[in-house]
Amino acid sequence: MSIMEYNGGSVIAMVGKGCVAIGSDLRLGNQALTVATNFEKVFPVTDRIYLGMSGLATDVATLREQFRFRVNMYQIKEERDIEPEAFAHLVSSTLYERRFGPYFIEPVIGGLWKTQGGEYKPYIAAADLIGCLNFAKDFVVAGTASEKLFGVAEGLWEPDLEPEDLFETISQTLMNGVDRDAYSGWGAIIHIVTPDKVVTRTLKGRMD
Amino acid sequence: MECSFALTGKGYVLIAADTTAARSIVKMKADEDKIKSLGPHLLMAYSGEPGDTVQFAEYVERNIRLYQIRNLYPLRPASAASWVRRALADSLRSRSPYSVNLLLGGYDTATHAPSLYWIDYLGTQAEVPFACHGYGSYFALSLLDRYHDPEASLEEGLATLRRCIDEVAKRLVVAPGKYKVKVVDKDGVREIEL
Amino acid sequence: MARRYDSRTTIFSPEGRLYQIEYAMEAISHAGTVLGVLAKDGVVLAAEKKVTGKLLDMSGAKEGGYGGSGEKIFLLNSNVIAGVAGITADANSLVNYARTAAQRHLFTYNEDIPVEMLAQRLCDMKQGYTQYGGLRPFGVSLLYAGYDPHYEFQLYHSDPSGNYSGWKATCIGANNGTAQSLLKQEYKDDITVEEAIGLVLRVMSKTMDSTTLGSEKLEFAVLTLDQNTKRPKAKIYKPAEIDALLQQHDLGKKDDDAEMTGA
Numbered sequence: 276m277s278i279m280e281y282n283g284g285s286v287i288a289m290v291g292k293g294c295v296a297i298g299s300d301l302r303l304g305n306q307a308l309t310v311a312t313n314f315e316k317v318f319p320v321t322d323r324i325y326l327g328m329s330g331l332a333t334d335v336a337t338l339r340e341q342f343r344f345r346v347n348m349y350q351i352k353e354e355r356d357i358e359p360e361a362f363a364h365l366v367s368s369t370l371y372e373r374r375f376g377p378y379f380i381e382p383v384i385g386g387l388w389k390t391q392g393g394e395y396k397p398y399i400a401a402a403d404l405i406g407c408l409n410f411a412k413d414f415v416v417a418g419t420a421s422e423k424l425f426g427v428a429e430g431l432w433e434p435d436l437e438p439e440d441l442f443e444t445i446s447q448t449l450m451n452g453v454d455r456d457a458y459s460g461w462g463a464i465i466h467i468v469t470p471d472k473v474v475t476r477t478l479k480g481r482m483d
Numbered sequence: 484m485e486c487s488f489a490l491t492g493k494g495y496v497l498i499a500a501d502t503t504a505a506r507s508i509v510k511m512k513a514d515e516d517k518i519k520s521l522g523p524h525l526l527m528a529y530s531g532e533p534g535d536t537v538q539f540a541e542y543v544e545r546n547i548r549l550y551q552i553r554n555l556y557p558l559r560p561a562s563a564a565s566w567v568r569r570a571l572a573d574s575l576r577s578r579s580p581y582s583v584n585l586l587l588g589g590y591d592t593a594t595h596a597p598s599l600y601w602i603d604y605l606g607t608q609a610e611v612p613f614a615c616h617g618y619g620s621y622f623a624l625s626l627l628d629r630y631h632d633p634e635a636s637l638e639e640g641l642a643t644l645r646r647c648i649d650e651v652a653k654r655l656v657v658a659p660g661k662y663k664v665k666v667v668d669k670d671g672v673r674e675i676e677l
Numbered sequence: 678m679a680r681r682y683d684s685r686t687t688i689f690s691p692e693g694r695l696y697q698i699e700y701a702m703e704a705i706s707h708a709g710t711v712l713g714v715l716a717k718d719g720v721v722l723a724a725e726k727k728v729t730g731k732l733l734d735m736s737g738a739k740e741g742g743y744g745g746s747g748e749k750i751f752l753l754n755s756n757v758i759a760g761v762a763g764i765t766a767d768a769n770s771l772v773n774y775a776r777t778a779a780q781r782h783l784f785t786y787n788e789d790i791p792v793e794m795l796a797q798r799l800c801d802m803k804q805g806y807t808q809y810g811g812l813r814p815f816g817v818s819l820l821y822a823g824y825d826p827h828y829e830f831q832l833y834h835s836d837p838s839g840n841y842s843g844w845k846a847t848c849i850g851a852n853n854g855t856a857q858s859l860l861k862q863e864y865k866d867d868i869t870v871e872e873a874i875g876l877v878l879r880v881m882s883k884t885m886d887s888t889t890l891g892s893e894k895l896e897f898a899v900l901t902l903d904q905n906t907k908r909p910k911a912k913i914y915k916p917a918e919i920d921a922l923l924q925q926h927d928l929g930k931k932d933d934d935a936e937m938t939g940a
Contacts, residue, residue, distance in 0.1 A: 282607065303609050308620065310601060311609035333572050333606035340569075344784045351752065351776050376576070554794060556827050558786070565787035593826040 278379045279330050279404070281306060283458030285418030286316050286327035287449050288385035288399045289432060290411075291441035291467075295397040297325045297385035298445055298465035300420075300453045301477075303332055312461040312482070316418075320346055321356040322473070323395070324386030325466050326366070329418030330404065331379035338378055341369065359386035359398040363408055370406030377404045381417035387468055395470040414448075420456035427452045438467050442476070450480045484657040485530040486619030487517070488647050489586040489599050490631055491612050492640035495668035496588030496597045499644055499677075500528040501659030518665045520672040521547045522557040525589040526665055527567075530616050531604060532582035539574075539581045543567055560589025564600040564608060572606025580604070584616045590667050597668070615647075622654055623647035637666065645677060687810050698807055701816045701837035704763060709749060710850040710884055711760035713820040714860070714877050715832040719870035719901035720822035723877045724749035724760045725850070725885050726894055735893075735916075750896045754779035756789040756909040757823035758898050762850035763837075764816035771817055775799055789909075792823030796833045796841045804839025814838070818849045822900050824909035830900070846876075852884040859883060870901055875926060882928050890928050892916035 283304040288297040303314035317327040318339050326342060328335045345365060349357050357365070366382050382402050387395040401415035402408050409415065414432050416424035427448045436444055446465055453459035461482060467474045487500040504512035518528045519540050525547070529540045546566070551557045558566065564587045574581045587600040601607075601614035613627040630643045644664065652658045664675045690696060709725035726748055750760050753775045761768035778798040782790035790798075799819065806814045814837045821833040834849060835841040846864045848856035859880045868876070877897075882890050898913040914922065923929030 303607070305603070308624070310614070311611050313611075314609055331605070331607075332609075333568075333575065333603075336568065336608060337572050337606070340784050340787070344780050347780050347783070348776065352773075354747075554791070559788065559826070562786040562788045566785055569785055 276306065279381075280419050280458060282330075282332040283419050283456075284314070284316055284329045284332075285416070285420040285424060285449070285453055285456065285459040286329045286381075286383045287414065287416045287424050287428065287445060287452075288325075288327065288383045288401070289414040289428070289436075289441060289445045289448075290397045290399055292435040292437055293387075293395060293397065294438045294441060294467060294469045295385040295387065295399055296441045296445040296465060296467050297327055297383065297399075298449050298463055299327050299329070299418075300449070300459040300461060300463050302459055302461040304458060307457065309461065315464050317464060317466060318343075319466075319473075320362060320386070321350075323356070323468055323470075324359050324362055324384065325468060326362075327383040327385070327417070328380045329383075329421075330381055334378040334380045338369070338380060338382075342366065345369075359384060359388050359400075362386070363398075363400045363402075363410075367402055367406035367408050370402060370404065374405050379404055383415050383417050385466075385468060387470060416452075419458040420453045423455045424448060424452035438469050438474070442467050442474070446476075446478055450478060454481055484618050484655075484659070485517075486615070486617040486623075486651060486655075486659055486662075487528040487530055487584075487586055488615045488619065488623055488644060489528065489588050489613065490627060490640060490643060491588075491597050491599050491633055492635040492637060493633070494590070494595075494597060495637055495640065495666050496526070496590065496599050497637075497640050497644055497664065497666050497675075498526050498528050498586055498588045499648065499662045499664045500530065502661045502663050503659050504533070506533065513661060516663055518663060519544055520665070520667075521563065522551060522589075523671050524592060524667055525557070525560055525563055525587070526667045526672055527588075528586040528616075529583055531584050535581045536583050539570075539583045543570065559591050559593060560587065560598050560600070561591070561610075563587065563589065564598075564602065564610075568602055568606050568608040571602065571604060575605055586614055586616060588667055590669060592669070595669065618655055618657065619647070619651045622650045626650055637668075641675070641677070648677070687808060695807065695838075698814055698838045701763075701814045702818075704816045705818045705837070705850060706853065708762040708764075708850045710848060710852055710856060710881070711749065711762045711818075711820050712846075712848045712856055712860075712877055712881055712884075713760065713822055713832045713834075713844065714846040714864070714868070714873040715822075715830055715844065716870045716873040717867045718830070719873070719899055720824075720830050720832055721870065721873045721877045722750055722758060722760045722820060722822050722898045722900075723881050724762075724896040725881070726896060748896065750898045750913055752911055752913065753795065753821070754783075754790055754823075755911070756825060756900075757792055757795055757821055758900055758911045758913065759822070760820045760849075760896075760898075762818050767815045768817045768819075771799060771802075771815060771819070774802060789825065791825040791827055792821060792831045792833065793828070793843070795823070796821050796835055800835050800839040800841045802839075803835065803837060807838055820847065820849060822898070824900060824902065848880075848884075851886075856880050856884045870899060874899065874922070878923065878926050878928055890923050892919040892923075895919055895923075897922065
């Protein structure tokens with residue numbers, strides 16, 4: 276039994292046309308026993324950045340609180356929102372600080388960054404448990420269903436999806452991916468981040 | 484073996500914990516109270532490694548009390564749960580971690596809502612409508628999935644709790660004999676005879 | 678003679694006074710006025726800026742993330758704003774301390790810090806500086822306007838000695854006596870935010886030295902409850918918004934005033 280599989284759960288993020296989508300399942304388990312079915316693993320960082328974390332649930336909570344602290348202090352001092360790339364490096368260095376006694380989580384970041392011209396471009400990234408960043412151009416996955424999610428996403432994702440189509444793609448990928456994983460499931464939550472708003476939807480799946 | 488259950492209902496949280504204190508295969512005590520009241524509207528059931536449990540529960544109790552003395556108002560249930568979770572999460576990565584599992588039930592006098600938190604020794608926290616710790620969870624959780632009603636009256640809640648305890652008594656080889664039951668609602672904390 | 682007892686904070690004078698603290702308070706009574714009024718559905722803060730000049734670069738203040746020029750009124754946490762009077766450098770250090778303390782509370786308890794507790798955190802620190810040897814007390818008084826579920830809207834004042842108290846309406850800085858007596862006359866219980874805004878502007882216009890009020894002399898902020906989310910919402914007014922507000926209350930500069938054009 277690996278610590279990374281102790282509580283179960285999966286996270287995914289995808290790039291669309293001028294938007295990103297990020298979502299997670301809702302299960303919290305104690306190995307095979309399901310303890311809670313409302314455990315969200317994706318958290319807002321700013322109005323345009325979301326952070327998802329899969330892995331050991333105690334570390335998910337601890338790091339969520341730690342990142343909130345650091346981002347709030349950054350924003351109140353700088354008087355502006357943190358950009359996704361800066362946040363990704365904050366995540367990476369926070370994890371690498373514990374290189375030889377790591378937090379057992381794999382982060383997934385989805386957000387929009389503002390270009391010089393003032394338009395917003397999608398940004399996604401993921402990292403391993405010691406903070407090695409992976410900047411993908413299409414999608415990133417993490418968690419107990421990651422292998423399955425890779426497979427489904429590879430088949431369903433295509434470039435330049437509009438927000439509604441991206442929502443359909445990420446939802447189908449996540450729901451079908453976690454259906455083949457005993458440690459993930461019990462519905463999902465998806466956030467679609469666009470320049471002017473975030474749409475959050477809770478999905479029901481096979482509730483078993 | 485140790486079992487604790489908790490469930491929410493309309494304006495209350497019910498918490499039950501067995502009363503045995505065992506050392507290895509020997510029962511040392513049959514009337515141990517393993518549910519502490521941490522404040523006027525907060526209950527905590529604790530189980531786990533003997534020694535760690537009481538030590539940690541008293542540490543929590545005294546700190547929550549200190550907060551109330553300093554600030555004149557008690558911590559709200561959600562904040563108390565967050566504090567306890569952090570204490571366990573910090574302890575997990577210390578030289579000698581506590582092995583204590585908790586159920587925290589409270590009634591928030593600001594929002595008039597009951598809330599229940601499941602916390603394990605790793606510092607994992609979940610807000611849930613019902614929860615269990617110990618071997619009893621393998622039997623009780625499925626019963627609670629079927630019978631739990633967040634709008635149930637206290638009598639109905641107690642009936643559901645009784646179902647769980649009876650099922651565990653029937654099917655679990657190492658089932659505990661006696662339980663203590665406590666409830667927290669708008670009037671505060673009190674013990675209930677099953 | 679006094680020299681023997683006021684060169685260090687830790688020493689009482691024979692009359693039982695701590696001169697350094699009294700001097701710190703004196704420094705504050707020369708600082709820009711800061712005024713706060715507690716209403717039943719919000720809290721209003723206004724502050725007078727003393728540091729102005731034609732060559733001072735204020736371009737950052739117009740765009741600033743939180744709206745104000747960041748000279749007198751600060752956001753301490755999502756539920757607390759503060760107005761400072763006294764030595765600006767000391768104030769900046771205290772504001773930073775308060776922000777960290779508020780985030781530390783959020784980190785441990787997953788809730789916004791209660792307003793009184795934040796005031797206490799700062800006062801513990803201020804008190805320490807009146808006692809430990811070789812240190813000078815903070816030359817800063819603060820007004821805290823905040824909201825928490827325990828006592829809802831609140832207004833506190835803290836001084837360099839580390840004393841703090843809760844108020845319905847109060848004032849610190851220059852002319853605070855005049856302002857206090859005006860507030861005492863005009864304040865009534867269950868005042869609304871809208872009325873409080875009017876009251877604050879009226880009192881401010883009477884106590885400030887300058888004849889006309891304008892955004893280059895005034896900072897303004899309101900803390901209310903967001904009707905949709907039921908969470909506290911702090912609004913620190915941008916310079917243009919302050920001028921608009923003053924016009925609305927007939928306290929702003931007239932159009933023929935030369936200084937205003939191009940602002």
